Amino acid sequence: MMVYIFGGRVGVHMQLNWEFMIESLPLYGAAMWLTFKLAFWGILFSLLIGLVFSVILYYKVKVVSSVILAYVELSRNTPLLVQLFFLYYGLPKVGVHLSETACAIIGLTFLGGSYMTEAFRSGIEAVGRTQIESGLSIGLSKVQLARYVILPQAFAISIPSLGANVIFLLKETSIVGAIALMDLMNVAKDLIGMYYKTAESLLLLVLAYLVMVLPLSLVLSWVERKVRYAEFGD
Template sequence: MNLDWDFIAESLPLYIDAMWLTLELALIAIGLSMVLGLLFSLVLFYKIKGLRGIVIGYVELSRNTPLLVQLFFLYYGLPKIGLHLSEFNCAAIGLVFLGGGYMTEAFRSGIEAISKSQIESGLSIGLSRKQLARYVMLPQAFAISIPSLGANAIFLLKETSIVGAISLMDLMNVAKDLIGMHYKTAESLLLLVLAYLLLVLPLSLLLTWVERKVRHAEFGG
């Protein structure tokens, strides 16, 4: 197979711009969804009245509806009630909404894996709920949840490939446009694969390193 290297060189700046956009979306989605997940997991653990039912409903809705449907609702549905958001904001909100549900479950499983005796011991020595969460529960829950959190982070990074459906020039949309205009399918897809590899592989290696370090620290390695 002969590749058009001139076309690849000319198209490279478009992919670089799309990579930065994809990376920005992914960092926003991962960071904010982890914050939501942490807060909502505490709501579920402490069974806060009035909020627990809302969080459960949110988790079920976010995890059981496709991201594409969520994006269409934000981009095409909200303007019907007078609320207009940019393509980037719709994509960011959709990814955070999706990721928050998965991160909530990851943190919740980590918290529930903590021995009840540790929580009871913390309460018996007079720790407040805030102190118990900060010094006993969250450090252990985070360590236990790292594999799930890492998998969710990679999942969100790859889910950015959907945002082109609302006219955002992400990597997938750039590749589709180039194929449609120039019929350079092999070259466009090669650049697409390499771009995602450059984004996903470093994150995967970083998360593997973090998981190994935490595991070694947990067992005194």
């Protein structure tokens, strides 16, 4: 594509080397698998944290709620890169040694936990008061109310923002290369450095993310439409 944009002399150099691209596919495949694993664990733990923390916040548990609110602000207002550097380079100096993978998962969870907490919380808050009062009036206990009335509705309401967070975290994994993990970014960077196949390496990099994120994004907008239908339809 860039061949035509810049034309002229550049065009000659921009001939894509397909053989090189096919040969590097396994490297990208391995990096995608790593990204997928890190994102999977990071997202799973974030969801768990978000679910637990939002319920604690909903019941306004003393002290714990304040700690959670402080965590949410800290996590949401600092960059993942700095969080990762602190975990990876800072903590060993005070005796806490973590592997690169552990750092990446902990970092993603630290970041994602707060986003998921907010998503669940706004879902819970959006459940109508009449729902809760009706539940109470037919004699449901606090636990039953949460289990059968609040959480199912809250979950449906939060699906769009939960999905957006999943995509956000998947994209954020692009930063883990900064702590020496052989992710997509580093594969591309290495290939550029070693073979000077810049256009090919970058094209594969963009395609790799496209392959991972686009289907998710399409599924999400489909689910979103379904949820909206569930809300307003019969």
